[in-house]
Amino acid sequence: MRRIALLTSGGDAPGMNAHIRAVVRASLHHGLEIYGVENGFSGLIDGEFIKMDRKSTANIISRGGTILRTARSKEFMNPGGRAAAAARMKENGIEGLIGCGGDGTFRGLHALWEEHKIQVIGTPGTIDNDLYGTFYTIGYDTAVNTATEAIDRIRDTADSHGRVFLIEVMGRHAGFIAMDVGIACGAEYIAVPETVTNMDMLYQRILKQGKKRRTIILVGEGDEEGGATEIAKKLHDLYEVDTKVTILGHIQRGGSPGVRDRVLASHLGVAAVDAILDGKTDIMIGRIHNEITNTPLLDTWSKVKPLKSYFHELADILA
Numbered sequence: 031m032r033r034i035a036l037l038t039s040g041g042d043a044p045g046m047n048a049h050i051r052a053v054v055r056a057s058l059h060h061g062l063e064i065y066g067v068e069n070g071f072s073g074l075i076d077g078e079f080i081k082m083d084r085k086s087t088a089n090i091i092s093r094g095g096t097i098l099r100t101a102r103s104k105e106f107m108n109p110g111g112r113a114a115a116a117a118r119m120k121e122n123g124i125e126g127l128i129g130c131g132g133d134g135t136f137r138g139l140h141a142l143w144e145e146h147k148i149q150v151i152g153t154p155g156t157i158d159n160d161l162y163g164t165f166y167t168i169g170y171d172t173a174v175n176t177a178t179e180a181i182d183r184i185r186d187t188a189d190s191h192g193r194v195f196l197i198e199v200m201g202r203h204a205g206f207i208a209m210d211v212g213i214a215c216g217a218e219y220i221a222v223p224e225t226v227t228n229m230d231m232l233y234q235r236i237l238k239q240g241k242k243r244r245t246i247i248l249v250g251e252g253d254e255e256g257g258a259t260e261i262a263k264k265l266h267d268l269y270e271v272d273t274k275v276t277i278l279g280h281i282q283r284g285g286s287p288g289v290r291d292r293v294l295a296s297h298l299g300v301a302a303v304d305a306i307l308d309g310k311t312d313i314m315i316g317r318i319h320n321e322i323t324n325t326p327l328l329d330t331w332s333k334v335k336p337l338k339s340y341f342h343e344l345a346d347i348l349a
Contacts, residue, residue, distance in 0.1 A: 033063040034306055035079065035124045038096040039070035039131040039138065042283055043155045043169025045291035046096040049130050051087040052299025058084060060307060065124060066098045070131075071106035071138055073098075074115040079122055091292060094172075094285045100131075106138055109145065116146035125149060126306045130168065132156035133331035136314060140327040143312045151305050152314040152327055153298045157282055160204035162333040163325025164316025168298065171290040173200070173282040174210045180278055181215045181246065188244040188274075194236055194265075198258035198277040201250040207282070209341050212248035213348065219245075220345045221261065223252035224337045232261075233269045247273075297322070 036053050038046050050066065057064035066086075068078040080086075090097055105111035119127065126149040129139045139150040154161045157173035177199050188195045201207045205222025212220035218235045221227045232247065239245045249258040258275045265271040287295070294317065301315045301322045313324045 031062065031125055031307060033065065033123050034126040034128065034303075035065040035067050035074075035119065036082075036098070036128045037067035037070055037074060037130070038098050038100045038155065039129055039135040040100060040102060041132065041156060042095050042100050043157050043167070044094045044172035044283070044285060044287035045168040045295035046130055046155050047090040047093045048287060048292045049153060049155065049168055049295035049299045050096065050098060051091050052296040053128055053303055054082045054087045055084060056300040056303035060303060062303070065122070069099050069101045070135075071103040071111075071115065072101045074118060075103065075105055075111055077118040077122065079118075079124070092286050094283075094287060102134070112138075112141055112145055116142060116148055119148060126151070128153065128302045128306065130155040132158065132167075133161065136161075136327045136330050140312060143327075149306065149309075149311040150327075151302045151310065152330070153302050154314060154316060154330075155295075157207065158201050158204050159206040160201070160335055161314065161316070161330045162335045163314050163323060163330050165318050166290075166294060168291055168295045169283070169287070170206070171294075172285065172288045174207055174214070175288055176285055177207065177211045177278055177282050178214045180281065181211065181248075184276060185215065185244065185246060188246065192240075192242045192244055194245040194247070194271060194273040196247045196249055196258040196262050196273050196275045198249045198251055198275070200278070200282050202252040204252070204335065205250040205337050208248045208250035209337060209345065213341070213345055215246060215248070216348065217246045217248040217345070220248045221253045221255065222250045222337065223254065225342065227253055227255045227261065229255075229261075229264055229268060233265070233271065236265075236269075236271060
């Protein structure tokens with residue numbers, strides 16, 4: 031093994047730059063040439079390779095986003111696109127690939143290994159924290175702290191006006207952000223994709239709090255009722271409850287990563303290079319109980335990472 035590449039793909043997450051820094055510096059430490067791939071799998075197809083050195087990763091550990099940029103590639107979803115990407119790698123003498131992202135990234139890496147036997151390692155970079163095989167993903171801790179800070183500010187105006195606020199956070203298929211942020215903010219109700227939202231119970235929580243007093247309702251964007259906007263409409267139509275809706279959106283992805291994300295990203299980056307050198311492939315590098323774990327890429331999306339029932343009980347007790 032002499033030359034490897036690194037890409038970031040899918041949605042960006044705070045800590046990706048710290049991860050890039052760790053992969054680059056660990057590679058150089060072991061005498062490897064390391065190339066960054068700009069624009070994710072699209073850049074892999076187009077051959078957008080940049081040779082990286084220590085200087086190229088100076089002062090990026092605290093920056094949000096990803097200096098390599100990211101994109102979703104429809105072309106790479108087809109066998110022809112993957113064949114073109116594999117050809118670009120071979121033309122440039124690249125023997126292994128580390129990809130940081132979510133389940134879409136891992137599906138792409140898995141296909142590269144299955145179809146072209148290119149050594150691939152995945153690292154979990156997504157604020158949703160929905161990948162099986164790791165306690166936390168890069169970006170999650172910063173995202174929940176960003177959302178919590180924003181909701182604390184909303185609470186101030188909600189208290190002042192005695193309003194019911196529905197606040198939507200990210201999480202298409204998993205309610206980890208909504209649950210952690212909801213508990214941290216003292217929400218009166220938390221709606222997540224993993225459970226069915228009981229509109230009658232929600233209305234009773236509002237009544238318990240008092241229609242003219244502040245009520246905070248946290249909604250994961252993947253909730254089966256259709257998100258905060260749809261729940262607000264149903265509260266109005268069914269119970270004549272007027273609400274204010276705030277969708278936090280992409281603010282959760284931005285900003286300087288917190289300490290936990292910087293350390294996690296660094297730990298996983300070094301471990302990914304170690305895995306490449308050990309000849310491992312088609313796995314995700316995760317961390318459980320502060321120990322590095324190796325999970326087959328297929329398992330990371332085919333197995334469900336559960337939102338523990340205890341958190342539902344805790345949220346109900348504290349509401």
